[in-house]
Amino acid sequence: MEPTETTTVKVGELEFPPRKVWMKTYGCQMNYHDSERIMSHLSGLNFTKTEEKSDADLVIFNTCAVRDLANQKFYSHLGEMKKLKANADINPETGLKKNVIVAAGGCIAQTEGKELIGKYKQLDFAFGTDVVDNIGEMVYRAYAGEKKFAVTSWDRSDNYSIETKITHGSPMAFVNIIKGCDKFCSYCIVPFTRGREKSRRLEEVVKDVRRLVEISGVQEVMLLGQNVNSYGKDNGESLGQLIMELEAIQGLERLRYTTSHPYDVTDDLVEAHRNSKKLANHLHLPVQSGSNTVLQRMLREYTAEHYLDLIGKMRAANPQMTISSDIIAGFPNETEEEHEATLRLLDQAQFDFIYSYAFSARKGTKAARMNDVLSDDIRGRRLREIQDRQLKIQESIRQGMIGKTFRILVEEKGLSKGVTKWTGRTSCYRLVHFEPESLEQDYQWHWVDVEITSATALSTQGKVLRDLGKRP
Numbered sequence: 275m276e277p278t279e280t281t282t283v284k285v286g287e288l289e290f291p292p293r294k295v296w297m298k299t300y301g302c303q304m305n306y307h308d309s310e311r312i313m314s315h316l317s318g319l320n321f322t323k324t325e326e327k328s329d330a331d332l333v334i335f336n337t338c339a340v341r342d343l344a345n346q347k348f349y350s351h352l353g354e355m356k357k358l359k360a361n362a363d364i365n366p367e368t369g370l371k372k373n374v375i376v377a378a379g380g381c382i383a384q385t386e387g388k389e390l391i392g393k394y395k396q397l398d399f400a401f402g403t404d405v406v407d408n409i410g411e412m413v414y415r416a417y418a419g420e421k422k423f424a425v426t427s428w429d430r431s432d433n434y435s436i437e438t439k440i441t442h443g444s445p446m447a448f449v450n451i452i453k454g455c456d457k458f459c460s461y462c463i464v465p466f467t468r469g470r471e472k473s474r475r476l477e478e479v480v481k482d483v484r485r486l487v488e489i490s491g492v493q494e495v496m497l498l499g500q501n502v503n504s505y506g507k508d509n510g511e512s513l514g515q516l517i518m519e520l521e522a523i524q525g526l527e528r529l530r531y532t533t534s535h536p537y538d539v540t541d542d543l544v545e546a547h548r549n550s551k552k553l554a555n556h557l558h559l560p561v562q563s564g565s566n567t568v569l570q571r572m573l574r575e576y577t578a579e580h581y582l583d584l585i586g587k588m589r590a591a592n593p594q595m596t597i598s599s600d601i602i603a604g605f606p607n608e609t610e611e612e613h614e615a616t617l618r619l620l621d622q623a624q625f626d627f628i629y630s631y632a633f634s635a636r637k638g639t640k641a642a643r644m645n646d647v648l649s650d651d652i653r654g655r656r657l658r659e660i661q662d663r664q665l666k667i668q669e670s671i672r673q674g675m676i677g678k679t680f681r682i683l684v685e686e687k688g689l690s691k692g693v694t695k696w697t698g699r700t701s702c703y704r705l706v707h708f709e710p711e712s713l714e715q716d717y718q719w720h721w722v723d724v725e726i727t728s729a730t731a732l733s734t735q736g737k738v739l740r741d742l743g744k745r746p
């Protein structure tokens with residue numbers, strides 16, 4: 275039965291009246307996808323989402339251990355929970371204070387769940403990345419009165435089998451195809467927080483996507499994994515093969531995948547980019563550095579030459595393709611020469627955009643144990659040089675879009691300097707903003723052809739040529 279505002283749902287020995295959950299997600303798309311799964315499980319326990327922390331009966335933090343900022347934000351938000359619990363409303367029926375339950379999941383909880391529980395009084399339970407689908411059971415335990423527990427076990431089964439859960443009603447869906455990572459790059463905590471690689475079977479993913487398209491009206495799918503290029507290795511299957519199978523699903527318009535490791539890009543994936551009509555004209559392929567010696571210290575298993583050759587092959591397979599990347603500035607003991615090599619690689623690669631960060635050590639990784647001599651000032655300066663160089667490249671690439679027509683899927687409406695604008699993404703993953711033809715016009719989830727009228731390094735404006743409605 276679908277819960278309503280007033281119905282109480284009985285689960286096992288407990289009654290679940292309508293309650294509110296407030297959830298904060300940090301970090302990558304895998305985490306956002308996990309949060310969506312969590313929400314879908316919680317709706318079975320009569321929870322609905324609230325945007326107001328103070329309204330919540332249950333607060334969940336889905337944490338990230340990769341980014342320093344996300345890390346800091348989580349601890350500061352968790353600190354605020356002390357006050358929120360203390361100031362919770364009095365229930366007029368019982369005369370008791372509302373029992374707000376606070377939980378932490380995700381990558382920090384996976385590695386430090388037990389410590390968090392011991393250290394933070396306001397935290398009721400912690401759960402790791404491999405038990406997201408058991409959230410209902412954990413919430414049940416908390417409401418049954420169990421105090422202070424952490425569930426951080428790994429799924430030991432050989433196969434990885436899930437069904438994608440969506441709650442948002444949009445035509446875009448994330449679909450997990452592989453979890454974990456076997457790469458152990460020297461700076462990365464993910465193999466410790468997400469475990470070893472495990473792929474879903476190709477047949478199951480195809481069935482899952484077909485169901486999303488035919489029943490839930492999904493049109494664009496992002497295939498997700500920490501290293502999607504390793505997909506299917508254990509089962510004699512591959513990402514290229516999966517893409518070509520998904521290609522045949524009628525009603526599926528666009529396919530994307532992320533994140534990729536250059537070492538695992540296979541020829542059949544390059545061929546999929548040549549032959550697929552649905553695969554987006556965009557590839558996010560993290561390079562991290564342009565210096566072979568830094569790449570060696572990062573344990574990335576490829577050289578800058580191999581990387582450039584690979585993106586050359588991709589562009590030859592699909593000349594429309596744009597490529598984006600990740601760069602780490604100031605890896606431990608990076609020399610000026612090594613940094614210069616990264617700047618040169620930016621010129622050669624002509625990325626459409628990059629995510630760039632100053633190196634910050636993650637506890638428990640090899641890079642954190644390196645005897646590093648670089649100062650924060652040097653890192654900051656190198657990061658600025660990387661970003662400045664990239665912005666120039668981006669500006670000239672974006673200028674080349676002016677006068678050209680792109681098909682976008684419109685995602686949202688907003689106000690920019692008092693002017694109403696809609697925003698959508700091209701197949702090549704560029705955001706385009708445009709003014710509606712009339713203020714009443716609703717473009718949400720429409721496919722629209724736009725002509726680019728102006729562009730800067732960071733934003734692109736267009737005008738509507740054709741509104742194709744909700745199906746292209």
Ligand code: SF4
Nearest residue numbers: 455457458459462464
């Ligand atoms: S491939 Fe990606 S997720 Fe895996 S260890 Fe390297 S950086 Fe981390």
